[in-house]
Amino acid sequence: MRDSIEIPAIADDGSFFPVDKMRAHIEGLLHLAVSVFVFDGDRLLIQKRAATKYHCAGQWANTCCTHPYWEEAVEVCAERRLQEELGFTLPLTRHQTVEYEADVGGGLREHERVTLFSAQADARTLTVRPQASEVEAVRWIGSDELAREVAVHPGHFTPWFRIYLERFPGLSLSQAA
Template sequence: MNRHIIIPAIAGDGTLYPVEKMEAHVKGLLHLAVSVFVFDGDRLLIQRRAAAKYHCGGQWANTCCSHPHWEESLEACAERRLDEELGFTLPLMRHQTVEYAASVGEGLSEHERVTLFSAQVDSKSLEIVPDPDEVDAVRWITPEDLHQEVSAAPQDFTPWFQIYLQRFPGLKFD
């Protein structure tokens, strides 16, 4: 995995400036990100991050998350990472942007301004081909079952995914 990616960080005046991704996580700099949620009806496709990921390895997260490269659009980033991580593309609907900060272990933190994207699909017709360097497992889950699992074993889920579940309990955006 290339950890030396340049991403857009956000200055105090709201302007964007380029920063190395790991520097943003070490220093807790506010930066841009995307989160994708793929649904089949009310069931959400979730992924368990590969154990070797630089943070939160082995934890469950929403369908896909990433950072746009410097000068890459949020839409292009969401589409690119869905394909890179899970091996498929879908038409994505853009939703609101949220901000959060969370420790992700190993002395790293996320301080992100995240634009949410979603898609609806018939899971029977979706071929999922996870990249093993990115994803250990995928599965479909209802919001109710997801809340029960997070309550029973929060350590199994990424901090940002838990934040999304608190802010959007039914996983409905806008």
């Protein structure tokens, strides 16, 4: 793990420049990110963020998400983070890129251009080894059950995960591809 992490921020003219990850969140700078969704049929593997995370601690999110390091390809980043957070790798399918902004608490903002990735797995045979400093718990959940839980307890889920669920009902990520 790196102490000070530089990630790709996006200037008004569309060019990239390196920025400290915390600065990007404090200032709400537009920056690159990836989000991975691992499915077993219509069930999604979700994670509860560790209580020690600097934002959205203890909230449920999609399988994993992060920011690429400066000059790291988004595909490499998605594979790396799946291994780092959950201890496994799978072949990933790249989907569209979306942008969103969200207040994530503590005076921090996410303003991301996110490339979405998905994978299929067999929950009965997939070995998930969550990194305790990143992930408190994992579970598989169907899209209907997830929608009900988010409707009843929206604060239990990260802002970006709720945005994805609004934009992609049933988590059909390829709808707008």
